[in-house]
Structure formats: structure tokens, C-alpha cells
Amino acid sequence: xxxxxxxxxxxxxxxxxxxxxxxxxxxxxxxxxxxxxxxxxxxxxxxxxxxxxxxxxxxxxxxxxxxxxxxxxxxxxxxxxxxxxxxxxxxxxxxxxxxxxxxxxxxxxxxxxxxxxxxxxxxxxxxxxxxxxxxxxxxxxxxxxxxxxxxxxxxxxxxxxxxxxxxxxxxxxxxxxxxxxxxxxxxxxxxxxxxxxxxxxxxxxxxxxxxxxxxxxxxxxxxxxxxxxxxxxxxxxxxxxxxxxxxxxxxxxxxxxxxxxxxxxxxxxxxxxxxxxxxxxxxxxxxxxxxxxxxxxxxxxxxxxxxxxxxxxxxxxxxxxxxxxxxxxxxxxxxxxxxxxxxxxxxxxxxxxxxxxxxxxxxxxxxxxxxxxxxxxxxxxxxxxxxxxxxxxxxxxxxxxxxxxxxxxxxxxxxxxxxxxxxxxxxxxxxxxxxxxx
Amino acid sequence: xxxxxxxxxxxxxxxxxxxxxxxxxxxxxxxx
Numbered sequence: 001x002x003x004x005x006x007x008x009x010x011x012x013x014x015x016x017x018x019x020x021x022x023x024x025x026x027x028x029x030x031x032x033x034x035x036x037x038x039x040x041x042x043x044x045x046x047x048x049x050x051x052x053x054x055x056x057x058x059x060x061x062x063x064x065x066x067x068x069x070x071x072x073x074x075x076x077x078x079x080x081x082x083x084x085x086x087x088x089x090x091x092x093x094x095x096x097x098x099x100x101x102x103x104x105x106x107x108x109x110x111x112x113x114x115x116x117x118x119x120x121x122x123x124x125x126x127x128x129x130x131x132x133x134x135x136x137x138x139x140x141x142x143x144x145x146x147x148x149x150x151x152x153x154x155x156x157x158x159x160x161x162x163x164x165x166x167x168x169x170x171x172x173x174x175x176x177x178x179x180x181x182x183x184x185x186x187x188x189x190x191x192x193x194x195x196x197x198x199x200x201x202x203x204x205x206x207x208x209x210x211x212x213x214x215x216x217x218x219x220x221x222x223x224x225x226x227x228x229x230x231x232x233x234x235x236x237x238x239x240x241x242x243x244x245x246x247x248x249x250x251x252x253x254x255x256x257x258x259x260x261x262x263x264x265x266x267x268x269x270x271x272x273x274x275x276x277x278x279x280x281x282x283x284x285x286x287x288x289x290x291x292x293x294x295x296x297x298x299x300x301x302x303x304x305x306x307x308x309x310x311x312x313x314x315x316x317x318x319x320x321x322x323x324x325x326x327x328x329x330x331x332x333x334x335x336x337x338x339x340x341x342x343x344x345x346x347x348x349x350x351x352x353x354x355x356x357x358x359x360x361x362x363x364x365x366x367x368x369x370x371x372x373x374x375x376x377x378x379x380x381x382x383x384x385x386x387x388x389x390x391x392x393x394x395x396x397x398x399x400x401x402x403x404x405x406x407x408x409x410x411x412x413x414x415x416x417x418x419x420x421x422x423x424x425x426x427x428x429x430x431x432x433x434x435x436x437x438x
Numbered sequence: 439x440x441x442x443x444x445x446x447x448x449x450x451x452x453x454x455x456x457x458x459x460x461x462x463x464x465x466x467x468x469x470x
Contacts, residue, residue, distance in 0.1 A: 011447060018451060022458035036466040043459035051451070069444060077444040084452055427442075 003067060010068045017054050021046040024180055025171060041095035042170060048088030049161045052126060053184060055082055056191040061298060070300045072434045086130040089123055115167025122160035129153040144253055200249035203293040206230050210290040211268050218350040219275040220318055221283045224268040225292050232266040235259055236304040237329035238322035241296025243271060245286060249293040258321035264332035274318040301433040308403035310338040314386055314416050316408025317345055322433055324353050331363045342386050344371045369394050388419040400424050407433035
């Protein structure tokens with residue numbers, strides 16, 4: 001119930017932030033002689049700015065919002081509403097020009113007034129910002145430089161847009177309008193300060209040191225961290241954290257990783273990371289004693305968040321990391337609930353945590369179903385992918401009543417979800433962990 | 439499940455913005 005109330009308040013807050021400029025416009029007496037399309041373009045411009053400015057909130061990783069929506073959903077919401085905001089921003093000049101081609105004169109950057117220049121550059125920055133985000137992978141842009149550019153473009157575009165609206169002064173003459181357009185940016189700046197200043201300072205005061213870096217199967221490494229001068233934090237099994245290693249927390253070089261250690265103990269805090277050829281390629285070279293910073297815990301991909309008498313875990317490769325944390329925690333707690341785990345990997349040698357999972361099968365009520373794409377000749381288990389047939393062979397008859405956690409590559413998650421839905425598992429019983437937030 | 443709510447909220451944003459913007463601009467229509 002508390003969560004529902006929070007959800008309603010969160011949605012009302014969001015709608016209030018986005019729609020406030022339009023509601024205020026409606027409450028304002030409009031001067032005569034204005035054209036419909038011009039007024040519509042102005043309204044969409046204001047809505048576009050309020051929607052784009054609001055984007056500083058879902059990415060601020062506020063616990064309050066993460067209680068309502070899981071982090072990956074918040075990021076997805078950030079993506080969708082940013083695209084919508086960009087379309088409103090584009091619609092603003094397009095409609096103005098279509099309505100009155102004389103407006104084109106303002107696009108002559110060499111001679112246009114500064115307020116118009118600010119608007120044009122802001123609009124172009126928004127389009128570039130969104131295009132680079134939507135097509136980051138197609139453009140083969142590395143995450144870190146992209147993120148730096150993303151921040152610069154977002155802050156620049158927002159600042160220039162504010163310059164534009166205050167410069168044009170259209171529907172900004174009334175005190176209430178000025179108050180609104182100072183209050184909204186104040187909230188955005190507060191979010192920015194929280195993310196870029198408060199959080200890094202907090203992390204700086206709560207550093208960690210790398211205790212050990214251990215090689216795992218499947219090109220993975222487990223990095224164990226010890227809190228340095230503080231107690232660390234408690235987490236739920238299956239949650240993740242943003243990790244910065246050997247860099248200042250002010251550097252935009254953090255990455256989200258699932259915590260693999262048991263939730264029963266605060267330290268060491270372990271992350272198992274797969275070498276993917278990007279920034280993760282140097283994970284194995286990290287020396288013990290290296291300083292690290294952790295922003296967490298985040299997420300609700302956890303058995304503690306979704307109570308059930310029995311669970312089914314479906315993992316692909318290192319997507320098993322949150323499951324391993326849940327299984328280790330269950331072993332430490334003496335939790336004897338039934339767990340069935342489908343675990344897809346390319347081959348038997350590349351199965352991360354293979355030996356430990358076999359040990360856990362002895363300790364807790366876990367039964368493993370390994371699914372190998374390229375099984376050895378004497379393999380008697382499942383091969384190929386985690387298909388409907390494979391799931392059907394192993395799941396009990398009461399499959400609709402079970403709770404499912406699915407984690408791994410996005411393509412695998414989509415495949416498994418459609419298989420489960422096809423088998424009659426309700427959508428609300430399937431929880432997914434997507435690593436692709438950016 | 440939350441993805442569905444987030445999608446509904448995104449669509450609702452588009453619809454509400456368009457309705458409010460049109461309501462704001464509507465008095466400028468010659469026949470209103």
C-alpha cells in the first residue's frame with residue numbers, strides 16, 4: 001500500500017513537473033491576434049523543455065523513485081520520454097516556420113539575435129543528444145566518452161533553452177510564469193548537484209579497497225572489495241551497484257554491476273565481471289589495494305522484494321551474477337525454498353560458478369538445468385537455447401504459480417519471456433534484469 | 439510489470455501535452 005501511495009505521488013509529481021508550464025499557459029489571459037499554429041508551437045516548445053529538463057531526475061538514482069520503479073525501468077522511461085521531449089522540441093521550430101516562413105530569418109546564425117541563436121543551438125544539441133543515445137551502439141561509441149558527451153550536451157542544451165525562453169520573453173512576463181521557470185530549473189539543478197556533487201562526495205568519504213581479484217570461468221573475474229574506514233552497506237540479494245575503480249568518484253567512469261556476495265554479510269562486497277573487450281578488459285589486471293567507490297545498492301531484482309514459496313531462475317552467462325548472490329544468501333540463511341535454475345552458456349568450460357553451483361545443489365533446495373550451445377560429445381544434459389521445449393521438460397505442473405527471475409543478454413531475456421508467456425506464466429510473475437541501461 | 443506502467447505513462451504524457459497545447463492554442467482559431 002505504501003508503495004502504491006508512493007507510486008501515485010511519484011506519477012503526480014512527474015505530471016506536475018511536465019504539465020505545469022502548459023497549465024499555467026492555460027490560466028494566462030492570451031492576447032488577441034495570435035495564430036493557432038504559433039501558439040501550439042510555443043506550447044510544445046515549453047512542454048519539450050520541461051520534459052527534457054525533467055530527465056535529470058530519473059537518472060539521479062533517487063531511492064524514493066527506485067522504490068516505485070526498478071532502475072532499469074526508470075532508465076527506459078528516461079529514454080522514451082527523452083525521445084518524446086525531442087519530438088516536441090523539433091516540432092516547435094518546424095511548426096513556427098511552416099506557419100510563417102519569415103521566421104526562417106531567425107535561423108541565420110550570423111545575424112540572428114542571441115536569443116534565437118541560443119534556441120537553435122539548444123535544439124540541435126537536443127537532437128544530437130538523443131540521436132547519439134538512440135544509435136550509440138550502431139555508431140559504435142564507447143560508453144565512457146559517450147556519457148561525458150551526454151552530460152555536456154544535456155546541461156548545455158538545457159541552459160541554452162532557458163536563455164532562449166527568457167530572451168524571447170513570450171509568455172514569461174507574468175510573475176507566476178517567471179517563478180515557474182525559475183522553480184523548474186532549480187529542481188533540475190538540485191538533481192544535478194545531487195548526482196554530480198553530493199553522491200561523489202559521499203562516495204569519497206566511504207571508499208573501498210580491492211581485497212582480491214579472482215579469475216572465474218567464462219572470461220569472468222570476481223573483484224572483492226573491503227570497506228575502508230567504514231562499515232559498508234547492507235544489500236538485498238540480487239541488487240546491483242555502480243562501481244568506480246582506480247578513479248575519482250567525480251569522474252564519469254562508473255558502471256553498474258550485480259553484487260554477487262551474500263546479503264548476510266556486508267564485507268567483502270563482491271562483483272563478478274565478464275571481460276567484454278571494453279573497459280572490462282583490464283579487470284584482471286587490478287592490483288589488490290586499489291581504491292574503489294561504490295554507489296549502491298540499487299534495484300529490486302531480489303527474492304527479498306518478491307516473496308514466493310518457490311522460484312525459477314533463468315540466466316545466461318554472467319547474467320547469473322544476481323542469482324548467485326540470491327543462492328549464496330539462501331544458503332547462509334538456511335532458506336529451504338525450492339529453486340530451479342536454467343543456466344545457458346556457450347560450452348561446459350565457460351560456465352561461471354560451475355563448481356559452486358554444484359556445491360549449492362547439495363546445500364540448498366536447488367536443482368540446476370545447464371543448457372549448452374556447444375556441448376561436449378558425452379553431454380547428456382540440455383543443449384541449444386532455453387527454449388519452450390526445454391522449459392517444458394523441467395518445470396513442474398504448477399508453473400503458473402511460480403515466480404521467475406530472468407537475467408542475461410537482452411536477446412535471451414526477450415526469448416525466455418516470450419517462451420514463458422507462451423507456456424501460460426503470468427506477465428506479473430516474471431522479473432527481468434537488463435544490464436543495458438545506456 | 440513496471441515496464442507496462444512506464445509505457446502507459448509515456449503515452450499519457452504525449453496525449454496530455456497535445457491536449458493541453460491544443461486547448462491553449464484553440465482560442466486563436468477564427469471560429470472559436
